[in-house]
Amino acid sequence: MAGLQERLDEFKKAFESGAPPYNAPHEAIERMHRATAELKASGLEDGALKVGDRAPSFTLFNQDHVPVASTDLLREGPLVVGFFRGHW
Amino acid sequence: MMELEALQEIHSQVSGLGAQIVVLTPELERYTRALHNKLNLTYEILTDLHLKTAEQFRLVFVLPDYLRDLYKSFGKTLDRFHDEREYRLPMPARYVIDKEGIIRAADVNADYTIRPEPSEIVRQLRALTIRLGRTGDSIRGGKQGGECHANTSR
Numbered sequence: 001m002a003g004l005q006e007r008l009d010e011f012k013k014a015f016e017s018g019a020p021p022y023n024a025p026h027e028a029i030e031r032m033h034r035a036t037a038e039l040k041a042s043g044l045e046d047g048a049l050k051v052g053d054r055a056p057s058f059t060l061f062n063q064d065h066v067p068v069a070s071t072d073l074l075r076e077g078p079l080v081v082g083f084f085r086g087h088w
Numbered sequence: 089m090m091e092l093e094a095l096q097e098i099h100s101q102v103s104g105l106g107a108q109i110v111v112l113t114p115e116l117e118r119y120t121r122a123l124h125n126k127l128n129l130t131y132e133i134l135t136d137l138h139l140k141t142a143e144q145f146r147l148v149f150v151l152p153d154y155l156r157d158l159y160k161s162f163g164k165t166l167d168r169f170h171d172e173r174e175y176r177l178p179m180p181a182r183y184v185i186d187k188e189g190i191i192r193a194a195d196v197n198a199d200y201t202i203r204p205e206p207s208e209i210v211r212q213l214r215a216l217t218i219r220l221g222r223t224g225d226s227i228r229g230g231k232q233g234g235e236c237h238a239n240t241s242r
Contacts, residue, residue: 003205004094011090012201028158035155039179039198042149048181048196049145055185056144058112060134063124065117068110068134070185077106078192078216079185080209082095083147083178084113084133085200087123088164 055081091180091203092127098206099130105213107184112136114170114178137171142178147196151175184212192216 002010015022016029049055059069073079095109102109109131113120120133139148151159151166156175159166167173180200184193193212195204 003207004090004203005205007090007094008201008203031154031158035152036199036201038152039149042198044146044149044179045196045198047146048179049183049191049194051191051194053191055183055189055191056141057189058134058136058141058144060112060136060141061117062132062134063117063120068132070110071189073108073110074185074187074189077108078187078213080095080102080107080109080213081183081185082091082109082111083136083142083145083181084092084111085177085180086113086115086166086169087089087119088159088166088169 055079089127092123092129092133094203094206095131095209096127096129098210101210102213105210105217107213110134112141112178114139114142114172114176116169116171119169136178139170139176139178145178145181145183147178147181148176149179149198151177182209184209184216186216 015024018024018026018029055070057070059067062068070079070081092111095111099109111131111133113133114136115123116137117135120135123129124133136142142148156166159175166175166177170176179196179198180203181194181196182204183191183195186192193209195208197203
């Protein structure tokens with residue numbers, strides 16, 4: 001199966017072509033590029049937590065409204081934490 | 089979405105290494121539940137309500153007005169999805185945290201169209217497991233550890 005980046009690139013190419021099914025207007029694509037470039041230039045990435053930092057602990061509700069505590073998960077082993085913007 | 093599917097593909101390998109995956113999103117539970125079902129995920133999606141945890145990882149940014157208007161016109165109403173009006177989002181990020189709570193691998197990219205392969209996580213966890221085996225049950229404070237793939241210089 002194709003790698004994740006390959007899949008993302010394919011989607012981006014289809015989206016930015018302006019063709020169906022996305023029919024993305026050129027102006028919309030420009031705005032997205034501008035926002036990404038500005039965020040990149042802001043240097044916010046550099047301020048994010050890094051290797052060697054202590055990870056903040058959290059207790060959050062899962063998809064079934066059950067509270068999940070990072071400290072409980074870490075008792076069992078290493079933890080992979082992903083941040084996802086959303087389903088949209 | 090593609091990222092969640094790609095994480096699903098490595099979940100059994102991650103479990104086999106004694107590790108777990110969680111994904112944090114500012115979206116409310118009604119959306120995480122639907123997504124979890126739709127993608128048949130076996131790891132959990134946690135609602136990071138009002139981005140409290142993303143803030144602590146220092147990943148939060150505010151969507152600029154011109155993009156907010158665009159998203160609204162597409163029906164991407166983040167205020168409804170997140171229960172807030174500010175249109176804040178987390179930068180896409182992945183962390184590997186060891187048992188002691190120390191970050192051992194980090195990938196953060198302001199460009200959400202560029203993501204590392206999930207197989208990287210498996211590699212990083214293997215490296216962590218090997219180090220653990222070599223140095224006993226604690227690697228806290230070890231400076232030799234760590235894999236940094238933050239794309240901070242691009």
